[in-house]
Amino acid sequence: MIELRALTKRYGRTTAVDDLTLTVRPGHVTGFLGPNGAGKSTALRMILGLTTPTSGTASVCGVRFRDHPRGLRHAGALLDAGDVHGGRTARAHLAALAGSNGIGGGRVDEVLGQVGLAGAAGRRVGGFSLGMRQRLGIAAALLGDPPVLLFDEPFNGLDPEGVRWVRALFRRLAAEGRTVFVSSHLMSEMEHCADQLVVIGRGRLVAEETLAGFADRAGRSEVVVRTPDPASLGTALTAEGATVRPDPDGTLAVTGLTAARIGDLALGLRIPLHELTTRTASLEEAFMALTAADVEYATGEAR
Numbered sequence: 408m409i410e411l412r413a414l415t416k417r418y419g420r421t422t423a424v425d426d427l428t429l430t431v432r433p434g435h436v437t438g439f440l441g442p443n444g445a446g447k448s449t450a451l452r453m454i455l456g457l458t459t460p461t462s463g464t465a466s467v468c469g470v471r472f473r474d475h476p477r478g479l480r481h482a483g484a485l486l487d488a489g490d491v492h493g494g495r496t497a498r499a500h501l502a503a504l505a506g507s508n509g510i511g512g513g514r515v516d517e518v519l520g521q522v523g524l525a526g527a528a529g530r531r532v533g534g535f536s537l538g539m540r541q542r543l544g545i546a547a548a549l550l551g552d553p554p555v556l557l558f559d560e561p562f563n564g565l566d567p568e569g570v571r572w573v574r575a576l577f578r579r580l581a582a583e584g585r586t587v588f589v590s591s592h593l594m595s596e597m598e599h600c601a602d603q604l605v606v607i608g609r610g611r612l613v614a615e616e617t618l619a620g621f622a623d624r625a626g627r628s629e630v631v632v633r634t635p636d637p638a639s640l641g642t643a644l645t646a647e648g649a650t651v652r653p654d655p656d657g658t659l660a661v662t663g664l665t666a667a668r669i670g671d672l673a674l675g676l677r678i679p680l681h682e683l684t685t686r687t688a689s690l691e692e693a694f695m696a697l698t699a700a701d702v703e704y705a706t707g708e709a710r
Contacts, residue, residue, distance in 0.1 A: 408432055408586055409454060409555060414463035416449050416610075423449040425610035426463070431588050431603075433554065436581045438601035438618070439590040440694060446610035447590045448486070451559055455484055467555050479508040482555040483548030488540040488563070493533025497524055497543050500532060501550060510551055518546040523572070537564030545573070555586045562596050574600040594691040606694070622693040630666045632659040632673075633682035640678050647672065658682065 409431040416424040424446040431437045441447050452458035454465045456473035467475065467482045475481040491500055501515040519525050522542040527535070532543065541564050548556055558577075562570055577600050581587045588605075591597055597604070597618075604621050606614040614621050634640050637659055641651045649663040661669060666685050673680050 408468060409557075409588060410464075410466045410469075411450070411454070412464045412466075414450065414453060414465055415461045416446070416453060416458065417461045422610055424453070424460075424607075427607065427610065427612055428463075429605055429612060429615050431586055431605065433584050433586045434581055435603045436577045436587045436589060436601045437603040437605060438597040439588055439605050439607075440594075440597065441607040441613075443592075444609075445607045447607065448559060449610075450607070451484070451486060451557055451588075451590060454557065455482065455486075457486075477508040477510075477551070479504060479510065479547075479551030479553060481551070481553055482557065483551055483553045484557040484559075485541070485544035485548045485561055486557075486559045488537065488544045491532045491540065491543065494531060496529050496531055497535075497546075498528040500543065501547060504547055504550055508551055514550060514552075518549045521549060522546040538566060538569055541565055542569070545576070554584075555588075556580060557588045557590075559590045560592065561589060562591060562593050570596065594694060598690040618690065622687055622690060628662070628685065628687045630661045630664065630669055631682060631684045631686050632661055632669060632680065633657065634659070634673065634678055634680050636678050639676065640673060643672055643676055643678075644669065660686075 411427050411429050414424055414427040415422070427450060439447055449458060453460050454467065454472060456471065465471070472478060472482055497519060498515055501518065502512060505512060505515055516525070516528070519528050522545050524539065524542050524546065527539065532540065535543065541561060545558070545561065548558065561573055565573060574596070577587050577589060589601065601618055604614060604616060604618050606621065632640065637653065637657070641653070641659055644651050644661055644664060647664060649661050652660040654660055666683050670680065670683055
């Protein structure tokens with residue numbers, strides 16, 4: 408488990424993380440989201456003891472990470488796939504980490520196999536693609552078989568097969584009872600692998616809840632209706648208090664009534680329905696709606 412209590416980091420007059428309190432629990436893939444400059448990377452670095460908080464605390468399994476002996480046995484992390492000496496081979500890089508954390512050498516080849524790099528174990532990392540470096544970083548995170556795992560932008564540089572593999576890996580690790588904390592800008596990937604979300608903006612907590620609950624808070628749920636008589640049905644739905652918006656594809660987007668109530672009204676009026684679907688906000692739509700005030704680097708494009 409990861410716990411942050413009033414965690415704050417200031418750089419001069421700039422507050423990167425502002426009184427952040429949250430808990431990341433085991434058994435879930437928890438997505439960590441926020442606009443650029445929100446403080447995600449700073450928070451991850453404070454969790455791992457790489458950056459010293461101005462105030463507040465960050466703990467891993469109840470203890471500051473830097474106080475854990477042989478830290479890779481307690482938490483594994485991928486923060487920067489490029490932060491590896493290019494002259495070392497993949498096996499040598501992992502062997503150095505294993506030796507400094509009291510991890511047997513056999514584990515090195517085991518994790519290289521898990522991430523699909525067994526055939527590249529003897530190659531120098533400087534010749535690796537970004538996707539291969541990401542896999543090596545994930546191997547390093549898994550090396551100590553830790554109960555807590557943190558990943559910053561793990562999907563960058565991966566091909567479609569690699570993305571699918573990482574999704575499945577995160578879900579498997581969570582199913583084993585581990586704490587899996589994943590920061591990413593790719594909303595579609597978070598939608599596919601996360602079940603819990605932590606969202607921050609300008610260093611402050613915006614949301615800490617399930618993915619479904621976060622999407623519902625965007626207030627964008629509507630019912631899509633397709634009928635050969637949209638005028639008559641639209642009039643009837645408006646009379647019932649619904650808001651009806653005709654869409655360019657010929658459907659009606661209805662808010663204020665459930666799909667069941669719309670179906671009953673259409674049946675009573677003998678108006679045939681060809682489609683009746685409830686559509687909720689995507690994670691991207693919810694994220695944009697609920698963090699709009701926290702975007703630090705907004706473009707001049709119309710929203």
